[in-house]
Amino acid sequence: MQTATQIPHDVNYLDYKGKYKGIFGWIFSTDHKRIALLYMYSMMVMFVVGVALGLAMKLELIAPGQTIMGPQTYNSVFTVHGVIMIFMIVIPGLPAVFGNFMLPIMIGAKDVAFPKVNLLSWYFYVAGALLVIASVLFGNGTPDTGWTFYAPYSFKSGTNLLPAIFGAFILGFSSILTGLNFIVTIHRMRAPGMTWFKMPLFPWSLYGTAWIQLLATPVVGITLVLVALERIFGIGVFDPALGGDPVLYQHLFWIYSHPAVYVMILPAMGAISEIIPTFSQKHIFGYRAIIASTLAIAFVGYFVWGHHMFTSGMSGTAQYTFSVLTFLVAIPSAIKVFNWISTMHKGSINPEIPFLWAVSFIFVFMIGGFSGLVLGALATNVYVHDTAFVVAHFHFIVFGGVGFSFFGAIHYWFPKMFGRMYDKVWAKVGWAFFTVGFLTLYSPMFYLGMIGMPRRYYDYLPEFHAANILSSLGSWVMTFGLLIVVINLFRSAKNGAIAEINPWHGKTLEWTVASPPPVENFEEIPVYGEKDGPYEY
């Protein structure tokens, strides 16, 4: 089909005029780079909604008692905030945007293996997002179960849950298709001579991620279907009144949703593994150790789901086992941190903005990781279970980990994606506000959890007031920083200074093609020889 029209190599993907005009040239495009940007823009819309809901919660918690919303509204707000942020931002985040954009270029391919399936996965993403929005706008009441849809409340609640559940199911399907596409692409389309251990670390992390997406998502898919059928027909599998077991729901849910945490964090780590050596102007330390730890995290991540359920009713043996396995995840994570620090050691560090995001990633990831050990240990978990401590922990990992890495990655690859450079001064100002705000927002919640403030309440006792004020102030500072970052990037995509092909002296293939890349990436597919390596092409 495409063989009839020769695609010129001097036209970049942004200016290319294909079969369709205007917006249709984007939403019907099977170009992995355009699909990446489609994902990015649709995620940005949802992200704005998610942030606004988060701000509203922090405003509600600025004083005890009812401030701006009642308990039912608060329940809906944290539910929709969670569903949007988890299923639409952090799970697809790095793979769908930077994976789609960079994976084919970094392995020397013209596109992913199944470009049409790739576009289909974006359609599923949009369909899922629209269903979730529909559950908010229509029906009697916004979902109020929390993003986990725990049984039995998820089929007892009178709110409009069905569209949200189907939305999450379809978003999962989108994620499966992306993962499938990446695995086949990596297996089949690496440049000639690029063996597995000549592949850069970001594609490696996407490979580990893709397997998790593929093997874990179907389980949550069927679980959500069962909850939906329970709501519609009353089949009984999770309903204690009909003989079912609601704890079984939690098991099935976390069998997916814990590995999903690694879907979020592995590509984030992969991006950091690209940024740190580039700006340390040094080789990555322990290339193979990073790959091994990536695969180890992907593997062990399947066997730790029980640590979400220490208070849900499990045998003591199961609790100890899950606790020990949870500690095991800390080892490969620590290996990665060790490798990043060793890469910086005696490097010639060029503290550009992507590097700043990367080191602040390591900082917040360490805090998130250590608080994860507190939660993985049985005794302390029971003490802080379902408190603000847990909320602080997973925001440090999920928002700190994925968010900082995402912003690091966008500042790193922005000149390649748009062919223009952003304003570096404003980028640094935005980063500073964001980081200070982030720490002010979430650090007090560790303390609040330790002294006993439960999560998911719109109200609290007066002794929690001071720390909550600090946290709410932090949310404003962070959002201010976020605004600076986003506005700066938006303005620069149009009006920034023209960027060089390789502004950071990166060593991977994407820095050898023009900025922005031509439609089919390479005029001639690179060939790796004996002496070439992942970072010596």
Place this chain on the structure above:
Amino acid sequence: MEQVSQHADPHYDQEANKLGMWLFIFTELLLFGGLFIVYSIYRFLNPEAFQLGAHELNPTIGAINTIILLVSSMTIAMSTSSLQKKNKGLTVLLLEITIMLALVFLINKYFEWGVKFDHGIWPGSEHLINDMSRGEILFFGLYFVMTGLHALHIIVGMIIIIVALKRVQNGTVNENRSSLLDNAGLYWHLVDLIWIFLFPLFYLIH
């Protein structure tokens, strides 16, 4: 591993298509795997009720449907090899037989479910909830969910086979570009395989 396929059309990679299909089959197996776990847990907790429930089902219809699916798996496998032998007419005929068999399977399923409905057994029915044990409610809940989801897969499989059939007829699927038919066959075997597990679990274990 060969990375660049030496083929006239650079966008066609048969190996990639096959790999993609196998990965998709993994996800389907895991989807049903979740259901099989739920089934085995509740069977373990309610052994007597599951036996009582199995007595309500008709193993003869189940066995007939098993044979129908096995034969349809054979016909679609034969259609793939006859395409390789460039026998387009036979390929089309075999695919048509496959679709007919799938349709017969669904008709049987329709009558089977219909009998249950006549007996007042469906998810959430009054008879089920008021007169039967908790274990039987679970048995029939799972019976309808699992055979229903399987029937949905039969329908999806039929659509894929119909598309493959049209493509064989107009020549876009041929002995050199057979991925679509191969993958339709793989998918159909998967649907068949799942039934092979469903049949003894619901009909035969008494």
